[in-house]
Amino acid sequence: MTQTVVSGRKRLTISPLRYPGGKGLLYSRLRTILRVNHLTSSIYIEPYAGGAGAALALLISGQVEQIVINDLDPAVFAFWNAVVTQANDFAALLNSVELSVDEWERQHEIYLTADRDDHLQLGFATFYLNRTNRSGILNGGPIGGKNQKGRYKIDARFNREGLSERIRLISLHADRISVSNEDGRRVIERYSARDDAFIYADPPYFEKAGSLYLNAFHSSDHQALADCLASVHRAKWILTYDNVPTVATLYPNYRRRLFALNYSAHRVMKASEIMVFSPELSIPEEIESAHTDLVRMAATTTEGGR
Structure with missing residues (x-):
């Protein structure tokens, strides 16, 4: 297990895969969300797992009891199934x-x-x-x-x-890892009625999706996912996307917060992404503060360019 520190944040690197858009850097934020919402004994589900960096870090560091790694790509699924x-x-x-x-x-x-x-x-x-x-x-x-x-x-x-x-x-934690090869929406539906479920949906993004993902989404897929998450009333969930206006169109009634995976000030707006929260989920103060800083920085950049 590799542990590094990024701008004061610990990052646990456990996934054997290098993955485009990998979310291992979100480990500390996800850990905080789980703790604030008393979900540390939950089952954690990634319906679009890819490299599953966050899932494995949360499991092996003891933040969650079980994880579900799902990927529609048969080759990625084969990797995870073989490793487990x-x-x-x-x-x-x-x-x-x-x-x-x-x-x-x-x-x-x-x-x-x-x-x-x-x-x-x-x-x-x-x-x-x-x-x-x-x-x-x-x-x-x-x-x-x-x-x-x-x-x-x-x-x-x-x-x-x-x-x-x-x-x-x-392998030491294999009995607490479930691996599947299904459409992500089916996985969300399966766990939607569980009070102890926390779903992190990280689907293929809008920009450069075709070049980064082997299973890129079309507009209808993004809409179908939004409809699927709208039907989840018991499980808690968050969703991350690239920072594009379409996200507000798809999730107009949900709380959305900006976050950055790259902490370098001169590149921060290129790295800003959006996190969408299910209705009953409490948003940690550090995420609120980061959102405010990014909004302020965006406004300053806009004004400076006029």
């Missing part, structure tokens, strides 16, 4: 696989053609590409290029020791 149910076999592959362009080509072919039910083979190929591709994007190319003439080489993000430790940690 076949950790030793997965770790053996991790520690023995060759890190080369030839092996990348082989794993890429497996990723494209493997039986969807062979979770270990498909899941490991998914992991291999994620750790050796530029920015972790599965449909991208290898770090350093196929000629390996780049500044960084194909093994730059493949720290066997550290990654093996993450797999081991996950």
